[in-house]
Amino acid sequence: MLKKLAYGYRALGTGFCFAGFGAGCVVVGLTLLPVILLWPGNATARRRRVRRLVSLAFRVLLAAIRGLGLGRVEVEGREWLQHAAGRLVLATHPNYLDAVVLLSLLPMADCVIKSGLWRNPFTRAFVIAAGYISNSNEDPVAAIETCIRAVHGGQTLVLFPEGTRSTPGAPLRFRRGAAQIAVRGDLEILPVVMHCSPPALLKTTRWYQVPERAWVLHVKIFPPRCVSDFVPQVSLPPAIAVRRATRALQNFFQEQITQYEHAY
Secondary structure: OHHHHHHHHHHHHHHHHHHHHHHHHHHHHHOHHHHHHHOOOOHHHHHHHHHHHHHHHHHHHHHHHHHOOOEEEEEEOHHHHHHOOOOEEEEOOOOOOHHHHHHHHOOOOEEEEOOHHHHOOOOHHHHHHHOOEEOOOOOHHHHHHHHHHHHHOOOOEEEOOOOOOOOOOOOOOOOOHHHHHHHHHOOEEEEEEEEEEOOOOOOOOOOOOOOOOOEEEEEEEOOOEEHHHOOOOOOOOHHHHHHHHHHHHHHHHHHHHHHHHHHO
16 A cells, blocks of 8 residues: 555656646746847857856746656766867767756757757747757758857757667667768767656656656766767778767667666
């Protein structure tokens, strides 16, 4: 009986957090967001203000989740975040909250986000005002160039190479977009491995299907690495370099995930 009550509490608490976050988006979107956009300043200043607001909202959501005893985030290698500017942050994507966590840690970061958030009435105004990049760009070459320009301009770009949440128990499957950006832009990479124990908020489960105990989302940030560390043959044709970089990145992250699974 106690287990059932605890399970029900965590399911209701999870629903409460997401409902409260959605309601907060509506209220802030109708009140504070217009003020921020109308406040004096150029387009860059407005984007920076909106990104700070988004990051603050994400920190509040994570604090509520922790306060209710539903789960918590543990960060290892936090010192490497100060080296994120002008680099490509590549992260695994096991959990619904992965982008929330990274943008709470990197308030000024740009981010490639799924197209659904552009259509979502709760988030659409914020992602547009923050200037985030949609992964549904009909011109992939233009999207890659946009990402490269952002990083060359000194911004931090957050990207999930899988393009969607990981499938539990299945090997990682990286798309080539991340490698395209890294290779063609000759960018430095800040790898981030995220692992949730026990698994929660998965691609294959509903929000109310919570684990039997509070989850811990482990976030390990690695030192920056040159893309040439993954593709040593710098003289390779771009298409071959991208394929090899995709495979090398996938293998690197898979090795780290395997270590986590053995540890937890």
